[in-house]
Amino acid sequence: MRWTVLDSPIGEFSVATDGAAVCEAHFGRIAGAGEQPADALAGRAVAELRAYFAGELTAFVVPVRVPRGSEFERAVWREMTTIPYGETLTYGEVARRLGDVSAARAVGVACNRNPVPVIVPCHRIVGAGGKLVGFGGGLDRKARLLELEAGVALRRAWSPSG
Numbered sequence: 001m002r003w004t005v006l007d008s009p010i011g012e013f014s015v016a017t018d019g020a021a022v023c024e025a026h027f028g029r030i031a032g033a034g035e036q037p038a039d040a041l042a043g044r045a046v047a048e049l050r051a052y053f054a055g056e057l058t059a060f061v062v063p064v065r066v067p068r069g070s071e072f073e074r075a076v077w078r079e080m081t082t083i084p085y086g087e088t089l090t091y092g093e094v095a096r097r098l099g100d101v102s103a104a105r106a107v108g109v110a111c112n113r114n115p116v117p118v119i120v121p122c123h124r125i126v127g128a129g130g131k132l133v134g135f136g137g138g139l140d141r142k143a144r145l146l147e148l149e150a151g152v153a154l155r156r157a158w159s160p161s162g
Helices: 040-053 070-078 091-097 104-112 138-158
Strands: 002-006 013-018 022-029
Touching: 002 040, 022 091, 070 091, 070 104, 091 104
Parallel strands: none
Antiparallel strands: 002 013, 013 022
8 A cells, every 4th residue: 555645725635545446545644655646546546636625526536445344334435425525414314324223323433434534525424403523534624625515516506507
């Protein structure tokens, strides 16, 4: 696994690739991460992340592979990828979608363990009533990511070209 770091509006952000897929991401700089993409895939991931942060990309297409996590965590992470850009779901709504209305706290734990934040959008899961709670990158980053997406979604919805 090789790490690449990029500057972003939410601070340094590191992304790891294994040559075939993005397998991890981290807020901040990982020791040993280079500023030049470690491989062609890392270059694609960095380009997509830059486009996302610039408000030009609403869906990541870079391949992602997560080699760890319980069956439940993986189900939560898959569910995250179905939340449309610029929208949110509550922990309870995700639990309900997974068939266990009592699993909202477990959804929160799975969000915290998401190894590929931003690309697998755990920031789109919020507390009851839309409250900003729980985010491994800090609530300020979560708010900034949600504000970015909401602003882009609003501009696109109100654009004369539709």
